[in-house]
Amino acid sequence: MDGTSNPSSRLAARVRRIKPSPSSAASERAAELRRQGRDIISFALGEPDFDTPEPIRRAAMDAIERGETRYTATAGTPALREAIAAKLQKENGLTYGAKEIIVTCGAKHAIFNALAVTLDAGDEVIVPAPYWVSYPDMTLANDGTPVIVRCGEEQGFKLRGPDLEAAITPKTKWLILNSPSNPTGATYSAAELRVVADVLLRHPQVMLLADDIYEHIRFDGTSPAERTHILAIEPQLRARTVLINGVSKTYAMTGWRIGYAAGPADLIAAMDMLQSQSTSNASSVSQAAALAALRGDQSFVPVWSDTYRQRVEHALQRVNAIPGLSCRTPGGAFYLFVNCGGLIGRQTAEGKTLQSDIDVTLYLLENAGVAMVAGSGFGLSPYFRISIATSMELIEEGCRRIAQAVAGLRT
Ligand SMILES: Cc1ncc(COP(=O)(O)O)c(C=O)c1O
Numbered sequence: 001m002d003g004t005s006n007p008s009s010r011l012a013a014r015v016r017r018i019k020p021s022p023s024s025a026a027s028e029r030a031a032e033l034r035r036q037g038r039d040i041i042s043f044a045l046g047e048p049d050f051d052t053p054e055p056i057r058r059a060a061m062d063a064i065e066r067g068e069t070r071y072t073a074t075a076g077t078p079a080l081r082e083a084i085a086a087k088l089q090k091e092n093g094l095t096y097g098a099k100e101i102i103v104t105c106g107a108k109h110a111i112f113n114a115l116a117v118t119l120d121a122g123d124e125v126i127v128p129a130p131y132w133v134s135y136p137d138m139t140l141a142n143d144g145t146p147v148i149v150r151c152g153e154e155q156g157f158k159l160r161g162p163d164l165e166a167a168i169t170p171k172t173k174w175l176i177l178n179s180p181s182n183p184t185g186a187t188y189s190a191a192e193l194r195v196v197a198d199v200l201l202r203h204p205q206v207m208l209l210a211d212d213i214y215e216h217i218r219f220d221g222t223s224p225a226e227r228t229h230i231l232a233i234e235p236q237l238r239a240r241t242v243l244i245n246g247v248s249k250t251y252a253m254t255g256w257r258i259g260y261a262a263g264p265a266d267l268i269a270a271m272d273m274l275q276s277q278s279t280s281n282a283s284s285v286s287q288a289a290a291l292a293a294l295r296g297d298q299s300f301v302p303v304w305s306d307t308y309r310q311r312v313e314h315a316l317q318r319v320n321a322i323p324g325l326s327c328r329t330p331g332g333a334f335y336l337f338v339n340c341g342g343l344i345g346r347q348t349a350e351g352k353t354l355q356s357d358i359d360v361t362l363y364l365l366e367n368a369g370v371a372m373v374a375g376s377g378f379g380l381s382p383y384f385r386i387s388i389a390t391s392m393e394l395i396e397e398g399c400r401r402i403a404q405a406v407a408g409l410r411t
Pocket residue numbers: 046105106107108109132178181182211213246247248249254257258259
């Protein structure tokens with residue numbers, strides 16, 4: 001023994017429990033292959049391919065010029081919190097005061113901190129699967145226990161009342177609900193939200209984390225005001241709901257890192273305290289940009305949504321024409337969650353049998369030069385997620401390559 005300790009034993013148990021995000025890993029693998037000179041089309045990314053609109057970029061530059069480069073209040077500038085309150089009122093019919101809103105470094109940070117201030121060891125968090133990759137790991141990182149509830153394709157990838165009821169125990173602290181969903185695009189109707197709300201009303205210890213980050217990317221032609229928020233359907237849940245949103249997806253501002261949470265004042269105060277002892281405020285310049293985004297012209301939002309819809313329709317047609325693959329029509333967000341069950345058991349030209357969706361995505365990366373994320377990372381197999389937040393040309397070419405690679409498989 002040389003006395004050197006095992007490096008992994010330095011790490012806290014909460015860190016040893018978690019793993020890197022599979023979607024980031026897939027994007028990084030695609031970037032690495034590109035650096036090696038391979039021609040890779042990435043369908044792995046979870047961010048808009050549009051640039052942040054010019055007035056928003058300009059607002060950030062103006063803020064720098066005005067010297068808005070110092071610390072702000074931990075919970076965000078009063079102006080931005082007011083703009084968030086105005087947005088929630090106008091678009092969602094929900095009334096929140098400044099003390100019930102906190103600005104965070106992206107929506108991800110808001111979710112993490114909401115869990116961090118509420119979970120004790122062994123507390124359970126219900127996560128309907130397929131889920132956004134980070135929910136279970138964020139739960140584990142905060143000493144909680146994710147309780148995964150399978151929501152299969154046959155139920156539209158949505159949580160059903162009896163399954164929710166069966167998953168609730170005295171230790172349940174949260175239900176996480178994400179509509180429209182990453183990775184499936186599943187979108188809950190008012191009636192489906194009513195069912196979820198009714199179950200929650202029977203279990204007062206369960207809090208609701210409503211992740212609304214994709215709320216503006218919808219394909220049913222409705223405006224936000226026409227859509228019903230679960231809190232508008234059941235106002236009694238307000239006292240135990242934390243609503244999560246941000247500017248990343250709607251305004252193509254993923255790199256600016258501005259998200260927010262709205263919820264009961266005691267929870268928001270606890271998040272504020274944790275944030276004051278960790279990251280402090282989100283970037284002052286980004287907050288100025290987010291303010292311009294929320295207060296500015298919104299006319300491009302439905303236009304972008306329509307662009308995503310056209311891409312989704314095109315990609316769906318292509319994917320559903322490939323033998324062995326099938327995909328439901330998503331209600332929103334910018335992903336297709338493709339069933340690749342028909343490829344499992346088939347053999348590559350080298351004689352390797354595809355045994356899982358991970359094998360399928362590796363095969364397509366190597367043989368079609370198309371990167372995507374395996375369904376196992378989202379808690380449901382055999383599927384893969386493709387992001388359509390890329391140009392129509394790349395969608396067309398990527399689907400052509402997938403079709404060709406699939407045709408090269410032996411039955
Ligand atoms: C469902 C969901 N929630 C939250 C986030 C995080 O958003 P942000 O970039 O604002 O942290 C993402 C990003 O991929 C997401 O897909």
